[in-house]
Structures are given as C-alpha cells and as structure tokens.
Amino acid sequence: MxxxxxxxxxxxxxxxxxxxxxxxxxxxxxxxxxxxxxxxxxxxxxxxxxxxxxxxxxxxxxxxxxxxxxxxxxxxxxxxxxxxxxxxxxxxxxxxxxxxxxxxxxxxxxxxxxxxxxxxxxxxxxxxxxxxxxxxxxxxxxxxxxxxxxxxxxxxxxxxxxxxxxxxxxxxxxxxxxxxxxxxxxxxxxxxxxxxxxxxxxxxxxxxxxxxxxxxxxxxSRTMQLVHCRPRPPSSSLSAVNKGAQEGISGGAKVRSLLRIRVASLEDVKELAELLHIMTNATPNPVTIDAEAFASHLITSSCVHLLEVLEEHISSSYWRVVSVCEIARHGRRSARVGRIYTLADVRRQGYATYLLKSILDSLFQTGTTSVFAYLPVGEARAESLFLRTGFHYSEQEEFVEWAFEHAGPTFW
Incomplete structure (x- = not known):
C-alpha cells in the first residue's frame, strides 16, 4: 500500500x-x-x-x-x-x-x-x-x-x-x-x-x-444558478442609467445630488457593518453575525465597491452610501460578483444597475474576459438586475446547499 x-x-x-x-x-x-x-x-x-x-x-x-x-x-x-x-x-x-x-x-x-x-x-x-x-x-x-x-x-x-x-x-x-x-x-x-x-x-x-x-x-436551504457576462460593444446604456440615477433621491431640503464610486477601505468598517446588519435582518431567516468582523473580512479578502450620493442640504452636506457591490474574487481572466445590495428607501432608482455596469466596464477595460455570479433561484429582483446588465445563464447544473438540523443559517 x-x-x-x-x-x-x-x-x-x-x-x-x-x-x-x-x-x-x-x-x-x-x-x-x-x-x-x-x-x-x-x-x-x-x-x-x-x-x-x-x-x-x-x-x-x-x-x-x-x-x-x-x-x-x-x-x-x-x-x-x-x-x-x-x-x-x-x-x-x-x-x-x-x-x-x-x-x-x-x-x-x-x-x-x-x-x-x-x-x-x-x-x-x-x-x-x-x-x-x-x-x-x-x-x-x-x-x-x-x-x-x-x-x-x-x-x-x-x-x-x-x-x-x-x-x-x-x-x-x-x-x-x-x-x-x-x-x-x-x-x-x-x-x-x-x-x-x-x-x-x-x-x-x-x-x-x-x-x-x-x-x-x-x-x-439555497439553490443557485450560474450566470456570466463577457465584454460587450460600447453603448449608450451606461450614460442613460447614469443620467437617471443622478436625477436624485427623494426627501429632504436637497439642492442637488452627485454620485461617486470608490473601493471600501478599513476606514469604512463601521459603515459597512451597519449595511451588513441591515442585510442579514432583511432575509426570511435572519442571520446573527459579528457585523464589524465580517465587514473587515470582506474588505481585506475581496474588493467592495461603494456607490455614494452627495447629500447637499442648506446647512451641510455629506456622502451617503446607497449601494454596495462586492467583487468576491478577481482572477487573471475572470471575476466573480458577490454581494450586491441597495438601501430599501432608495431602490428602483437605477443605483444598483449603475454601480454594476460601472464595475463591469472597469473590469473589461483592464483585461478581464469573463464576469460571473451565482444567483439564488426564485429571486426575481436579483435576476432582473443581472439580466439587464448583460449576464446570461450558464448551462451548468444547479448548485445546492443542504443544511443540517443542528445548525443555523449560513452567511457567505
């Protein structure tokens, strides 16, 4: 032997x-x-x-x-x-x-x-x-x-x-x-x-x-399908979404609204932790996590993009994070989109679409040839977002998570 x-x-x-x-x-x-x-x-x-x-x-x-x-x-x-x-x-x-x-x-x-x-x-x-x-x-x-x-x-x-x-x-x-x-x-x-x-x-x-x-x-507990996106010819769709998103969000004595996208750093741990807390409690089966530890883990192990809106009021102004998109892995030829989330009070205004398309354009311009993601089966909102930004379903079989009775929900 x-x-x-x-x-x-x-x-x-x-x-x-x-x-x-x-x-x-x-x-x-x-x-x-x-x-x-x-x-x-x-x-x-x-x-x-x-x-x-x-x-x-x-x-x-x-x-x-x-x-x-x-x-x-x-x-x-x-x-x-x-x-x-x-x-x-x-x-x-x-x-x-x-x-x-x-x-x-x-x-x-x-x-x-x-x-x-x-x-x-x-x-x-x-x-x-x-x-x-x-x-x-x-x-x-x-x-x-x-x-x-x-x-x-x-x-x-x-x-x-x-x-x-x-x-x-x-x-x-x-x-x-x-x-x-x-x-x-x-x-x-x-x-x-x-x-x-x-x-x-x-x-x-x-x-x-x-x-x-x-x-x-x-x-x-989870059934997912693989979707992928490859470089596409230049189009005016991004500028159209950009224009729509920059029309602003509702509420307040706001004078104007501007957008910016940046990569999260360890200085953003507390703000990202607050978003993770909202995300984990918005699911049918809330997950208990150490939000700050998980935020630090995401920032150091992946690339978290933040879409911010400049809230400019009469007396003050500040940048507010409205949407988050994680590139969970970026290889030599491909990248995987992980978590993507938009705050509930500013949804349906094009922020997630704008953020995801901007990230895709940046990846493809720097040599990435394929971007993929795992979509939960039955989540129409996530499916709509990815399909309208150029993703297509793979022919691979479904990916399934089987849980054991002693354990609570997973978060990954």
Missing part, C-alpha cells in the same frame, strides 16, 4: 505540506471497466491540504481551468505576483489559511488522463509530465471547510469537468472517501451545511448524515 501512496505523491509532485492521508478503496472505473484492454487499476487517494500553496500546487491547474465552479474553494490572492504564482502552481510563499482542503484523486491510464487534461491551461506542466508513465492522476473532487470566517459557511465542493464520476458507483466511492476523512478531522457539529453541484452536494450531505448522525434538513 505504501508503494501506491508514494506513486501518487510522485505523480502529483506533492510538496511537503501535502498529506496523502489514505488510500480509500479500489476505484470504480465506470465505462473503462467494460473494456478488456484496460486493467482494473487504481486506488482512490484522499489528500489533506492546510495551506494555499499545498492545494494550488496539487490541484491549482484544474481549479483555475474551472474557475467559475471552483471559485468558493480558491484561496484569496493578495497581490499581482501572488496571482501569477498561483496560476503557475509553483508558489510556496502564499499565506497560510484557516481553511482545510481535501482532494480526491484516482490514477488512470496515461492515455485516458491525457484526454481529460486536453483542456488544461498551458501552465499545468506538472500534470503533463506525468503523462509519459503508465498511470496519471485525475482530480475528482475537492472539499473545503473554512473555520476562520466570522460567520458560518458550508463545506464547499468542486468537481472539474474532466472528473470521471458519471455513474452512481464512482460518485459514491469518491464522496465516501472525503466524508470519512473529514469526519476524522473536524467536530461533526462544525459542519453547518454542504454546497456544490446538486448531485454531488446531495450525495455528500446524505453520507455525512450516515457517517456522523447529523440529520440533514428535508429541503435545500
């Missing part, structure tokens, strides 16, 4: 921070088993990663090639040099993370793995070098739990498009390995929910209940 562990480590080029924790069981090879020319090969390997350099060194090429579906599991990047290093999957200098990643791998015939790696980015050389041997590793699933955030978050799941888990047996074998390993590493009640592609998240949730006894809620 140790020989197989060493083979997995060598094929993946594992750094010293990566723990090959166990060999789960012989892999179910799906359609390949039907071919008499393919031997019943490999075993499933579950690896444990406790630093961003470890997970990126092993799974980075797959994750960056599927950045939209891997976005919640990718570690935060602090500088342009960090971003470049992470995309090359060679960095050992990225900061340590409070996250725990578990990756599930299977060994496949090199020819089969080569077909799966055909869509990999050019910088994924560490995996291409493994293709001249009899077996090559295939990343199947990654699970991540982050216990360092100031609010409860799910176990996030990522499945690359090339993962050989089309059958129920292959999916169950891989998820079982992740669930059993995670159950040995964290307290059972520290997992409030599971979020990922619908089929995989449901399987993981049911197996977590089976292994730990933590009861799954009967209905999903």
């Amino acid at each position: 140790s020989a197989i562990v060493n083979r997995v480590r060598n094929l993946l080029g594992c750094c010293s921070e990566t723990v090959v924790t166990e060999i789960v069981q012989p892999a179910v090879m799906g359609d390949l088993e039907q071919s008499p020319t393919v031997p019943k090969l490999p075993y499933l390997s579950v690896q444990e990663h406790r630093t961003s350099s470890s997970i990126l060194g092993a799974a980075g090429p797959w994750m960056f090639a599927n950045e939209e579906s891997a976005t919640f599991l990718l570690p935060p990047l602090e500088t342009a040099s960090d971003l470049l290093a992470a995309n090359l999957a060679t960095s050992r200098a990225l900061r340590k993370s409070p996250c725990l990643w578990l990756s599930c791998w299977s060994l496949w015939p090199a020819e089969t793995a080569q077909q799966g790696a055909a869509g990999m980015p050019e910088e994924a050389g560490i995996h291409k070098t493994a293709l001249d041997v009899a077996l090559a590793p295939q990343l199947d699933i990654v699970a991540m739990i982050d216990q360092g955030r100031p609010a409860a978050t799910p176990v996030f799941l990522f499945v690359p498009k090339t993962a050989p888990i089309s059958s129920t047996d292959t999916l169950h074998a891989r998820v079982r390995g992740l669930v059993e390993r995670l159950a040995n590493l964290v307290p059972f009640d520290s997992v409030p929910s599971v979020f990922g592609p619908s089929t995989v998240s449901m399987t993981f949730s049911r197996m977590w209940e089976e292994v730990t006894g933590m009861k799954q809620r009967p209905e999903p």
Whole structure:
C-alpha cells in the first residue's frame, strides 16, 4: 500500500505540506471497466491540504481551468505576483489559511488522463509530465471547510469537468472517501451545511448524515444558478442609467445630488457593518453575525465597491452610501460578483444597475474576459438586475446547499 501512496505523491509532485492521508478503496472505473484492454487499476487517494500553496500546487491547474465552479474553494490572492504564482502552481510563499482542503484523486491510464487534461491551461506542466508513465492522476473532487470566517459557511465542493464520476458507483466511492476523512478531522457539529453541484452536494450531505448522525434538513436551504457576462460593444446604456440615477433621491431640503464610486477601505468598517446588519435582518431567516468582523473580512479578502450620493442640504452636506457591490474574487481572466445590495428607501432608482455596469466596464477595460455570479433561484429582483446588465445563464447544473438540523443559517 505504501508503494501506491508514494506513486501518487510522485505523480502529483506533492510538496511537503501535502498529506496523502489514505488510500480509500479500489476505484470504480465506470465505462473503462467494460473494456478488456484496460486493467482494473487504481486506488482512490484522499489528500489533506492546510495551506494555499499545498492545494494550488496539487490541484491549482484544474481549479483555475474551472474557475467559475471552483471559485468558493480558491484561496484569496493578495497581490499581482501572488496571482501569477498561483496560476503557475509553483508558489510556496502564499499565506497560510484557516481553511482545510481535501482532494480526491484516482490514477488512470496515461492515455485516458491525457484526454481529460486536453483542456488544461498551458501552465499545468506538472500534470503533463506525468503523462509519459503508465498511470496519471485525475482530480475528482475537492472539499473545503473554512473555520476562520466570522460567520458560518458550508463545506464547499468542486468537481472539474474532466472528473470521471458519471455513474452512481464512482460518485459514491469518491464522496465516501472525503466524508470519512473529514469526519476524522473536524467536530461533526462544525459542519453547518454542504454546497456544490446538486448531485454531488446531495450525495455528500446524505453520507455525512450516515457517517456522523447529523440529520440533514428535508429541503435545500439555497439553490443557485450560474450566470456570466463577457465584454460587450460600447453603448449608450451606461450614460442613460447614469443620467437617471443622478436625477436624485427623494426627501429632504436637497439642492442637488452627485454620485461617486470608490473601493471600501478599513476606514469604512463601521459603515459597512451597519449595511451588513441591515442585510442579514432583511432575509426570511435572519442571520446573527459579528457585523464589524465580517465587514473587515470582506474588505481585506475581496474588493467592495461603494456607490455614494452627495447629500447637499442648506446647512451641510455629506456622502451617503446607497449601494454596495462586492467583487468576491478577481482572477487573471475572470471575476466573480458577490454581494450586491441597495438601501430599501432608495431602490428602483437605477443605483444598483449603475454601480454594476460601472464595475463591469472597469473590469473589461483592464483585461478581464469573463464576469460571473451565482444567483439564488426564485429571486426575481436579483435576476432582473443581472439580466439587464448583460449576464446570461450558464448551462451548468444547479448548485445546492443542504443544511443540517443542528445548525443555523449560513452567511457567505
């Protein structure tokens, strides 16, 4: 067995921070088993990663090639040099993370793995070098739990498009390995929910209940669909929205109204915390969070854009934040829109549309080729905002969060 562990480590080029924790069981090879020319090969390997350099060194090429579906599991990047290093999957200098990643791998015939790696980015050389041997590793699933955030978050799941888990047996074998390993590493009640592609998240949730006894809620707590937007030709729509928004908001002895957009800094923690408090209490299931800690987390780990209106009265004037939009992740080629919120008393005046379109224009002008977001299914107002600003639905399956009965609502 140790020989197989060493083979997995060598094929993946594992750094010293990566723990090959166990060999789960012989892999179910799906359609390949039907071919008499393919031997019943490999075993499933579950690896444990406790630093961003470890997970990126092993799974980075797959994750960056599927950045939209891997976005919640990718570690935060602090500088342009960090971003470049992470995309090359060679960095050992990225900061340590409070996250725990578990990756599930299977060994496949090199020819089969080569077909799966055909869509990999050019910088994924560490995996291409493994293709001249009899077996090559295939990343199947990654699970991540982050216990360092100031609010409860799910176990996030990522499945690359090339993962050989089309059958129920292959999916169950891989998820079982992740669930059993995670159950040995964290307290059972520290997992409030599971979020990922619908089929995989449901399987993981049911197996977590089976292994730990933590009861799954009967209905999903969140169902989301992926939307994306790409550069569009110049149009007059932005100026039209700008004009409409600058007509001002109601109330007060206001003389005139001006707009500005800026990126939040740590000086804005208290104001952003007040907005977060409003947001968390405006949902059907209010969430209790440390608002200031969460505001600080957002500002330091993402890019929060503030749209402000200059309230100019006879005796005084001040800038008032009316809309907030978070770019939760900005990669080398793509960016993800996270939270977007407009104060209730100034809605339906074009502020959110103006802010989102301004951010999109800025991203596309600086080289971003794709912007995406996860929309809650059934929220017509959010859907209308994104569709009228140029987003389109992806053909990917729905992403679902399954919660456990012991836990309260998550906020992420």
